[in-house]
Amino acid sequence: MKPIRSLLTMLACAAVAGTASAASSTAGMKEGKVELKSAGPIAFGPDGVLFVGDSKSAAVVAVATGDTTAASGSPQFKVEAINVKLGALLGTAADQLTIDDLAVNPLSRNAYLAVTRGRGADATPVLVRVKSAGTLEAVSLDKVKFAKADLPNPPAEAAPGKKGNPRLEAITDIAYLDGRVLVAGLSNEEFASTLRSIPFPFQSVDKGTAVEIYHGAHGAFETRSPVRTFVPFKVGNEASLLAAYTCTPLVQFPIKELAPGAKIRGKTIAELGNRNRPLDMIVYTKGGKDWLLLANSSRGIMKITTDNIDKAESITARVADKQGQSYETISAWTGIEQLDKLGNDHALVLRREGSALNLEALALP
DSSP, X not given: OOOOHHHHHHHHHHHHHTHHHHHHHTTTOEEXXXXXXXXXXXXXXXXXXXXXXXXXXXXXXXXXXXXOOOOOSOOOOEETTHHHHHHHHHTSOGGGEEEEEEEEOTTTOOEEEEEEESSGGGOEEEEEEEOTTOOEEEOOOSSEEEEEEEOSSOOOOOOOOTTOOGGXXXXXXXXXXXXXXXXXXXXXXXXXXXXXXXXXXXXXXXXXXXXXXXXXXXXXXESSSOOOEEEEEEETTXXXXXXXXXXXXXXEEEGGGOOTTOEEEOEEEXXXXXXXXXXXXXXXXXXTEEEEEEEESSSOEEEEEOTTGGGOOOOOSOOSSEEESOEEEXXXXXXXXXXXXXXXTEEEEEEEETTEEEEEEEEOO
């Protein structure tokens, strides 16, 4: 859901290359029924391949959606009360559904939703495709091309405690970048917070890289709190991940440091204000500058500057509230729970208004 420019260029080339490129992206996939136990973070790769994070199974599944027709025209999404419409589609009440993630296919600009139908042990995952005209359809997984990458060291299932079931955080966010699927989440290692860089097409999956950060709001180093959301972004000339954590450090990790079994420490470049949880993040260009747009649980939408981000000082001491990269709060964007890029000028968002969730396109601020 968060490609950098090189990926966008590649996707544009893929659209031109057509079926030859699609064949290379699906090479080695088998055809059959995809069995998901959960569907959490989702992200698109090339040629309409959708990556699905299945934390309960501790696996990433690549699904060839076949949705490879390039979009034309300007995006016009506006689906009011999509949670109610999803309930009608899936035969249940809106309050029995959870929308776990949103991703836009950069080729077709169709939206995909990872949905959980029901609660507790009987909950089932469903993928839903939403076209710009507002049409909703469940994505059949009965006979599709797919590939699966099993994570070797996921956290064990545990009864939900104060911090919840750690298994459900085996995968907290994913993105595709230049032939690799980047995965954030928890492992069963002592340094539980983990970043993985999985080559695609899938072959094998290593144990990942254990990551440590300095959390300015807590005044402590942390190794067990997972990344909540991240974007690939080039800091100076260095391909990096910018990762947001709960309560709310923003941390840079050089991608070249992600190696099997390594333990690395990220560079905390901002504290964005505590008592808050980041929900989703994208990067975009406007006015000749790159911006981060971060949705939060209690601090609204932050438009974060990337000016001089390569020169940002590392935060290594306790911070009372905010420090580092500056931001402005986009006051008109209220109730945003999920977002993804919809072309170069718009974001597609899930916005809560009372009990309703609306899916709509908004011009990037």
